[in-house]
Amino acid sequence: MSEIGETPKPPYYAVIFTSLRTAGDNGYAEMSQKMDELAKLQKGYLGIESARENLGITVSYWESLEAIRAWHAHAEHELAQQKGYQIWYQSFKVRICRVERDYSFEKEI
Amino acid sequence: MSEIGETPKPPYYAVIFTSLRTAGDNGYAEMSQKMDELAKLQKGYLGIESARENLGITVSYWESLEAIRAWHAHAEHELAQQKGYQIWYQSFKVRICRVERDYSFEKEI
Numbered sequence: 001m002s003e004i005g006e007t008p009k010p011p012y013y014a015v016i017f018t019s020l021r022t023a024g025d026n027g028y029a030e031m032s033q034k035m036d037e038l039a040k041l042q043k044g045y046l047g048i049e050s051a052r053e054n055l056g057i058t059v060s061y062w063e064s065l066e067a068i069r070a071w072h073a074h075a076e077h078e079l080a081q082q083k084g085y086q087i088w089y090q091s092f093k094v095r096i097c098r099v100e101r102d103y104s105f106e107k108e109i
Numbered sequence: 110m111s112e113i114g115e116t117p118k119p120p121y122y123a124v125i126f127t128s129l130r131t132a133g134d135n136g137y138a139e140m141s142q143k144m145d146e147l148a149k150l151q152k153g154y155l156g157i158e159s160a161r162e163n164l165g166i167t168v169s170y171w172e173s174l175e176a177i178r179a180w181h182a183h184a185e186h187e188l189a190q191q192k193g194y195q196i197w198y199q200s201f202k203v204r205i206c207r208v209e210r211d212y213s214f215e216k217e218i
Binding site: 002003004005007010014016018019020022049050051052053054055056057059085089090091092093094095096097098099100101102103104105106107 | 111112113114116119123125127128129131158159160161162163164165166168194198199200201202203204205206207208209210211212213214215216
């Protein structure tokens with residue numbers, strides 16, 4: 001289950017991946033979990049947040065643009081991306097951002 | 110229903126709002142819709158994307174940091190934010206980002 005990412009003090013980078021899926025699972029859930037686990041092992045990985053209703057939003061956080069590029073080019077991730085184009089996604093948009101400022105709130109119990 | 114935001118060529122700005130809700134609606138759904146409608150009327154507004162499972166992620170897009178500041182300080186929005194702290198949110202994190210690059214995909218029919 002996705003939680004609020006525990007990211008360090010800015011600046012750092014975010015990849016906002018917004019998508020609409022095609023019908024049916026077609027192996028998506030399994031690959032999605034595998035990619036989440038693989039991403040966590042990458043150099044410069046800071047966290048991931050994910051939610052889907054009709055629209056799906058996944059935000060992953062990274063130390064640097066170099067770390068984002070390396071993950072994008074990772075062989076197993078590339079294979080997953082190809083299946084994304086061919087099978088899983090009706091449409092998507094990727095936005096690469098520099099996080100400049102953040103703040104958070106936690107209710108006292 | 111939330112769709113993929115039709116944002117212009119970067120650079121522009123994104124506010125990533127990630128939250129966990131308290132139990133019950135308590136007027137949240139009505140206020141949330143009202144704030145979405147009000148945000149659309151603000152100067153510098155570019156779009157909004159939203160999804161919730163357990164975690165909720167809302168990303169709003171803006172022309173400038175000035176536009177983000179103005180929306181943050183809008184009187185009706187300030188009132189909604191106060192209720193957010195008092196009633197609706199268990200915890201949240203806000204990240205203010207500069208979108209540096211984007212690309213998108215649309216499946217051919």
